[in-house]
Amino acid sequence: MILGVIEYEDNMVTEASLQMVTFARKVAEGNGVGFVALVIGCKDCAPLTGQLGNYGVAKFIQAGHDQLTDYAPVAWAKVVSQVITDTSPAIVMAAGTDKGNEFMAHLAAMSDQPMAANCSAVNPGDPFQITRLRWGSSLLEEAILTGDCKLLTVAMDVVEAEEAPVQGEVDVQTIEPNLTESDLRVRLVRREADVTEGVTLKNANVVVGGGRGVGSPEAYSLLEELAGKLNGAVGCSSVATNNGWRPHSDQVGLTGTRISPALYIACGISGAIQHLVGCKGAGKVMVINKDPEAAFFGKADYGVLGDLHEIIPAVMEELGK
């Protein structure tokens, strides 16, 4: 049996978890085994039941505890560990999100088993073969997963969430896990709505990104002015966030936001792979850099060699005309 741990927001299964359920359902069907979903700490599971039924889930376990009302990494791992003891699944899957990779890593450490993150394919024979996305999806790793119960997360967007051709009644089993106070020490206590309005990094048609070459937090006003003229948003490299010049929400890249504007103007950014994976969805890339050897020029549609502090004002002057 495959056990799939479900993530949810506002009492609805997340898109990443629906993709994981679709992936798991196909692996289960291909190998003649069952699939059971596990929902942890959800207050109102009724909407989830309907949704999971549409995606072919015939059985789900609801783990409820009065102290566990939202995400808590160690507690979630402990709940999964108890369900493994009770149901002996061959595979446990979760979505390859930050949360999924976090609680599954806790589970792996707790149960002294290996865990494979961000799998794009699974062949559960002997040996148990997997393909993993690494380096921001620029590398495919073929690996063998060992362990009594195979623990893995499914990379996001490798399958589309697909409703099942056959949908039926969902059998819901409720359990109360044993948790201690220390299991709940790290837990989500409050959610705040994103109040960003208008153009954001995610939806901007033009993004002006700045890196170490911008030189100071104050100098970002130049990039803001350019972005303003183009009705765009400002992004940055990790150096800018690490230096405290910009908030982390502005970071583009592997550990930041993935952007897909029509035009990305990268100013004073060298073009490290971890940054490039965040902007590979851009339609066109324009690089402004004073180093002709900067790697970013190799990925650019347009390259301007020179000091950004001179080039950006010149671009704005032309735009003004």
Ligand SMILES: Cc1cc2nc3c(=O)[nH]c(=O)nc-3n(C[C@H](O)[C@H](O)[C@H](O)COP(=O)(O)OP(=O)(O)OC[C@H]3O[C@@H](n4cnc5c(N)ncnc54)[C@H](O)[C@@H]3O)c2cc1C
């Ligand atoms: C696990 C991991 C995750 C990471 N995730 C991210 C991520 O999400 N996003 C990210 O950005 N990085 C990430 N990084 C860091 C990444 O490897 C690079 O270190 C970082 O992107 C470099 O930032 P930078 O280009 O601003 O700085 P640098 O590499 O120092 O480049 C600065 C560039 O500015 C140019 N320059 C300097 N002055 C000027 C000027 N006046 N005019 C024009 N050009 C000028 C220089 O020629 C140089 O090319 C990650 C690294 C690791 C290991």
